[in-house]
Amino acid sequence: NAGVTQTPKFQVLKTGQSMTLQCAQDMNHEYMSWYRQDPGMGLRLIHYSVGAGITDQGEVPNGYNVSRSTTEDFPLRLLSAAPSQTSVYFCASSYSFGYGYTFGSGTRLTVV
Amino acid sequence: TQLLEQSPQFLSIQEGENLTVYCNSSSVFSSLQWYRQEPGEGPVLLVTVVTGGEVKKLKRLTFQFGDARKDSSLHITAAQPGDTGLYLCAGSFGNQGGKLIFGQGTELSVKP
Numbered sequence: 775n776a777g778v779t780q781t782p783k784f785q786v787l788k789t790g791q792s793m794t795l796q797c798a799q800d801m802n803h804e805y806m807s808w809y810r811q812d813p814g815m816g817l818r819l820i821h822y823s824v825g826a827g828i829t830d831q832g833e834v835p836n837g838y839n840v841s842r843s844t845t846e847d848f849p850l851r852l853l854s855a856a857p858s859q860t861s862v863y864f865c866a867s868s869y870s871f872g873y874g875y876t877f878g879s880g881t882r883l884t885v886v
Numbered sequence: 887t888q889l890l891e892q893s894p895q896f897l898s899i900q901e902g903e904n905l906t907v908y909c910n911s912s913s914v915f916s917s918l919q920w921y922r923q924e925p926g927e928g929p930v931l932l933v934t935v936v937t938g939g940e941v942k943k944l945k946r947l948t949f950q951f952g953d954a955r956k957d958s959s960l961h962i963t964a965a966q967p968g969d970t971g972l973y974l975c976a977g978s979f980g981n982q983g984g985k986l987i988f989g990q991g992t993e994l995s996v997k998p
Contacts, residue, residue, distance in 0.1 A: 864929075868984075
């Protein structure tokens with residue numbers, strides 16, 4: 775049982791490049807979310823999904839796109855990377871309302 | 887915009903002491919969760935509370951949910967060095983069950 779798998783674990787991008795952070799879960803969870811974590815700021819919600827085909831914006835959605843074509847996968851796309859997007863990104867999933875989230879191990883992204 | 891305020895932001899105590907961490911919002915939580923995070927890893931769920939006045943215990947950790955569902959506390963009895971880590975509260979509001987917002991976190995250091 776793999777849980778929530780994030781790839782890659784580390785990535786360095788140049789300003790203006792685009793990339794996709796991958797997230798997959800094998801627990802048949804309906805809810806999936808993407809967060810970024812910066813020093814002293816806790817976790818901030820970027821986008822979330824309550825089921826396949828349904829996505830919505832979180833607290834800091836600008837510069838990021840998501841889609842949810844299957845229950846298992848929830849990729850996060852950076853359209854044109856900026857140094858302000860240097861952060862640690864976490865993907866998480868949950869069975870439903872009132873249930874806790876399972877987090878992936880994170881992707882550490884540096885934009886130079 | 888729902889905002890979670892967590893306090894204190896930093897806490898450094900000696901082994902054996904007791905401590906309490908607080909989580910407050912101006913809005914009513916539909917559910918509230920507490921997580922613990924260690925360096926380099928994703929947050930791990932400690933507890934979920936949904937009912938006003940609810941109290942849950944997890945070994946030396948006691949979690950309380952306010953009667954009005956606008957506040958919560960985490961109390962640790964006789965802290966140990968192994969309790970060191972980042973403690974995060976997170977809540978959902980109204981019917982936005984898939985939108986989980988985190989507080990800034992409390993960095994706890996327990997010295998032997």
